Amino acid sequence: MAREQSSYESFIKGLWRENPVFVQVLGMCPMLAVTNTALNSLVMGLATLFVLMGSSFLVASLKHLIPKQVRISLYIIIIATFVTIADYTILALLPAVHKELGAFIPLIVANCMILGRQEAFASRHGVRMAVVDAAGMSAGFMFALLALGGVRELLGNGSLFGVDLFGPGFEPWVIMILPPGGFITLGLLLLLFNWIAARKRAFLAEVAATEREML
Amino acid sequence: MSIGNGVKEPGSARLALSLAFAGFISGLAIIAIYEATLPTITANKAEELRQAVFRVLPGVTRIRKFESTPEGLKENPEARGEEVVYGGYDPQGALVGYAINSAGPGFQDTIRVLYGYAPAERRVLGMWILESRETPGLGDKIYKDAEFVANFEDLAIEPQIVAVKKGTRSAPNEIDAITGATISSKAVARIINEGHQRWKGRLPAPDGQPGIEEAEQ
Amino acid sequence: MDNLIWIFISALLVNNFVLAYFLGLCPFLGVSGRLETSFRLGLATTFVLVITAICSWFLNTYILPHAPYLRLISFIVVIASTVQFIEMAIKKLSPALFKALGIFLPLITTNCAILGLAIFATNKGYGFTEGLVFALGAGAGFTLAMVLMAGIREEAELSDIPALIQGTAMNLIIAGILSMAFMGFAGLFSSG
Numbered sequence: 001m002a003r004e005q006s007s008y009e010s011f012i013k014g015l016w017r018e019n020p021v022f023v024q025v026l027g028m029c030p031m032l033a034v035t036n037t038a039l040n041s042l043v044m045g046l047a048t049l050f051v052l053m054g055s056s057f058l059v060a061s062l063k064h065l066i067p068k069q070v071r072i073s074l075y076i077i078i079i080a081t082f083v084t085i086a087d088y089t090i091l092a093l094l095p096a097v098h099k100e101l102g103a104f105i106p107l108i109v110a111n112c113m114i115l116g117r118q119e120a121f122a123s124r125h126g127v128r129m130a131v132v133d134a135a136g137m138s139a140g141f142m143f144a145l146l147a148l149g150g151v152r153e154l155l156g157n158g159s160l161f162g163v164d165l166f167g168p169g170f171e172p173w174v175i176m177i178l179p180p181g182g183f184i185t186l187g188l189l190l191l192l193f194n195w196i197a198a199r200k201r202a203f204l205a206e207v208a209a210t211e212r213e214m215l
Numbered sequence: 216m217s218i219g220n221g222v223k224e225p226g227s228a229r230l231a232l233s234l235a236f237a238g239f240i241s242g243l244a245i246i247a248i249y250e251a252t253l254p255t256i257t258a259n260k261a262e263e264l265r266q267a268v269f270r271v272l273p274g275v276t277r278i279r280k281f282e283s284t285p286e287g288l289k290e291n292p293e294a295r296g297e298e299v300v301y302g303g304y305d306p307q308g309a310l311v312g313y314a315i316n317s318a319g320p321g322f323q324d325t326i327r328v329l330y331g332y333a334p335a336e337r338r339v340l341g342m343w344i345l346e347s348r349e350t351p352g353l354g355d356k357i358y359k360d361a362e363f364v365a366n367f368e369d370l371a372i373e374p375q376i377v378a379v380k381k382g383t384r385s386a387p388n389e390i391d392a393i394t395g396a397t398i399s400s401k402a403v404a405r406i407i408n409e410g411h412q413r414w415k416g417r418l419p420a421p422d423g424q425p426g427i428e429e430a431e432q
Numbered sequence: 433m434d435n436l437i438w439i440f441i442s443a444l445l446v447n448n449f450v451l452a453y454f455l456g457l458c459p460f461l462g463v464s465g466r467l468e469t470s471f472r473l474g475l476a477t478t479f480v481l482v483i484t485a486i487c488s489w490f491l492n493t494y495i496l497p498h499a500p501y502l503r504l505i506s507f508i509v510v511i512a513s514t515v516q517f518i519e520m521a522i523k524k525l526s527p528a529l530f531k532a533l534g535i536f537l538p539l540i541t542t543n544c545a546i547l548g549l550a551i552f553a554t555n556k557g558y559g560f561t562e563g564l565v566f567a568l569g570a571g572a573g574f575t576l577a578m579v580l581m582a583g584i585r586e587e588a589e590l591s592d593i594p595a596l597i598q599g600t601a602m603n604l605i606i607a608g609i610l611s612m613a614f615m616g617f618a619g620l621f622s623s624g
Contacts, residue, residue, distance in 0.1 A: 025600050028454070028457040029454050029456075029457050029458075029548075032454040032457070033453065066233070067229060067230050069230055070234055073509075074233070074234065076508055076512060077234075077238060077241050077509075078237070078241070080241070081241035081244050081245060081505065083504060084248065084501065084505065085244065085245070085248045087504070088248050088249060088251075088252040088256070088501075089252065091252065091256050091259075092252035092259070095256075095260075095263070102555070103551040103552055106503075106504045106547070106551050107455075109508055109547065110544035110547045110548075174350065174351055174352040174353070175612070178350070178351070179451060179452050179454065179611045180609070180612040180615065181608070182454070182608075183604050183605065183607040183608030184608035184609075186604050187602070187604030187605035187608060188601075190600055190601040190604065191596065191597055191601040194597075194601060198596060242502070245501050245502065248501075249500075249501035320438050320442070322618050323447070323618050324442065324446070324447055325442075325556070350618070398619045
């Protein structure tokens with residue numbers, strides 16, 4: 001029971017409390033570059049999920065065989081292999097999306113979130129926990145990608161996943177799908193996240209204070 | 216990469232061995248996925264190119280790939296790079312025109328254009344943007360605006376293509392620029408003009424056309 | 433020559449690596465607190481970019497035509513070992529410079545601008561000279577963005593800013609405004 005609990009918690013923490021984008025501010029480069037539409041965000045999220053789960057699984061299973069001195073190089077080789085596999089798969093199945101994401105699929109290798117999870121978690125925990133943690137982190141990353149991509153596509157193009165929502169009367173905010181829109185939207189989302197966290201802290205402090213008073 | 220200098224550290228031989236082993240396994244995995252996806256990817260790319268050539272050369276049913284050499288055009292299906300043109304043929308095997316690649320700076324980044332060119336009439340038959348990062352909503356009308364693309368169907372290329380203010384098109388070598396995206400429109404015209412300068416001397420006159428019969432031999 | 437100038441200006445201003453392609457954001461958001469260090473990190477990154485351009489040209493010309501599927505893995509291995517090698521060389525040759533660069537050198541390995549440069553140069557089909565100019569432009573653009581950001585942040589430190597917006601949120605919004613300003617450079621080469 002306790003074990004069940006802990007793996008659920010470790011999944012949830014990646015989604016919210018330790019969200020790789022909003023809290024740890026990792027993986028910024030693919031985050032901003034590909035989120036001009038919701039579909040691109042989804043594909044990038046899935047590719048990252050595949051790479052992170054695969055690498056975490058391998059690293060956790062092989063952790064006793066990996067010599068400490070060359071571990072970083074080995075992690076990079078493992079990650080690059082998974083990224084190449086993802087790259088070719090997307091190129092074969094979704095050529096149009098691949099054209100838009102372009103160089104940013106190979107750049108998943110340089111996403112510090114993935115290497116960071118190997119070093120900080122997968123190499124120190126069992127296979128099961130490593131996979132759960134990877135799933136949580138990827139879900140958190142995907143959540144951030146979709147939030148950003150959704151807002152940018154909605155405002156910048158008036159559509160979501162390519163479906164027109166506002167009709168012809170809507171004048172799109174073109175700036176949102178251009179690079180400045182990415183920076184500013186992410187900045188505002190971070191602000192929102194900080195605000196929610198601050199509210200929660202204040203609420204908890206208030207609850208604690210009331211409890212003390214009641215005693 | 217790291218230097219094993221401690222006593223209990225594993226020897227460099229073991230480190231090198233584990234790296235080499237990892238490299239070997241990863242190489243196998245990569246080659247496997249490459250071989251598995253290669254047919255689909257090649258087919259997709261060929262299909263995309265066919266679509267583009269058909270768009271710029273109406274009425275074409277067969278395509279041949281030529282490479283420009285000092286002795287003239289040579290068919291070479293493996294050719295790559297700047298010295299490549301595609302010849303488009305109608306069902307009777309007569310040459311309709313050439314599809315030519317040209318690229319140059321646009322408003323934002325490099326624009327790559329494919330245009331169809333009829334050497335006998337010295338006219339552009341169609342234009343298709345292969346790659347561009349022009350501003351969404353404005354510059355991207357160079358391929359999203361059907362009216363602008365239609366400018367290039369049957370357009371005189373000599374002395375050169377000129378972009379004029381929308382609605383003032385009067386000569387056969389003029390195109391209507393897009394309102395709000397004049398620079399992108401002019402860039403497309405300039406890129407085609409530059410392509411024409413590079414290629415006009417090298418494309419054989421109608422009597423010297425490489426016919427379809429040659430290809431069948 | 434025109435073409436080379438366009439490549440340089442494009443990487444420096446119009447398609448600035450940081451502000452238009454979002455490459456090298458980790459150091460841009462993380463290390464841009466001080467003007468002095470930002471400038472140094474920019475120079476070190478430019479240096480690595482140039483070396484990477486040379487290496488990736490070599491790989492692209494002699495090795496990868498036979499094995500295109502090894503592109504990504506060979507790029508990343510070459511970059512990681514280049515940075516490590518440069519680190520060792522600088523440590524031996526100039527301890528003073530090594531001290532000045534400090535933690536920045538290893539940080540450069542994880543800078544996606546480096547891998548991005550190799551991949552973009554390959555996709556654009558650049559030759560040796562073009563690749564070199566592209567690397568110089570990208571490095572100069574990165575340095576420019578870093579220095580601008582650091583200058584603004586040094587000023588912002590003296591201002592009264594609500595606690596909630598301080599940190600990354602504010603830096604991102606500043607970056608957005610800078611990026612908007614850089615959009616003004618678009619069209620620099622096509623009017624005329």
